[in-house]
Amino acid sequence: MGFTIAIDGPAAAGKGTISRAVSDHFGFAHLDTGLLYRVVGARMLDGEDPVQAALALDVADLGRDDLRTAEVAQAASKVAVIADVRAALVDFQRAFARRSGGAVVDGRDIGTVICPEAEVKLYVTASAEVRATRRFHELTGKGSVITLAEVLEDVRARDDRDMNRTEAPLRPADDAVEIDTSSLSIKEAVAVAIAAVEARRQG
Secondary structure, rough: OEEEEEOOOOOEOHHHHHHHHHHHHHHOEEEEEHHHHHHHOOOOHHOOOOHHHHHHHOHHHHHHOOOOOOHHHHHHHHHOOOHHHHHHHHHHOOOOOHHOOEEEEEEEOOOHHOOOOOOOEEEEEEOHHHHHHHHHHHHHHHOOOHHHHHHHHHHHHHHHHHHHOOOOOOOOOOEEEEEOOOOOHHHHHEEEHHHHHHHHHOO
């Protein structure tokens, strides 16, 4: 019997960290669906057609070492607005979400489009300024030469694309538990998420 935890939210809100911690806590498999779009974006930058790249997605591609760069993140956001790209990746995500033993799936439209029947839906968010600061430290820590103002502009641009796209815009599911991590530590945010899952499982 599958048990799906759908976790959505904007870039750098902490959903990836929370998702991994929740999957570890419950022993569930974890899928960062953003990586699927990053692979398609990276292959587009390599010169491939994004729809064909999505149709030919190979799990081995998720191990590419360039998927966390700012350039690939921008490309991922751009290919994510293409309806045929999203359609090509839906079946992969849904099959993973209903696997036996439980699954934690995080992305932008998991609770609203991919897995509207998920047993638990979380929406992890934070202010644009807080998210930009987090991403700035992450990027500069890896050697990127970039300013905080540039990162904030990038975060806001991605939010605008994600929230205003015609196909599966980013928004909380009607029955999602919202977690604002702006003033929470990682430990506090994870505890809130685990408590929400526990409440649903016991209920």
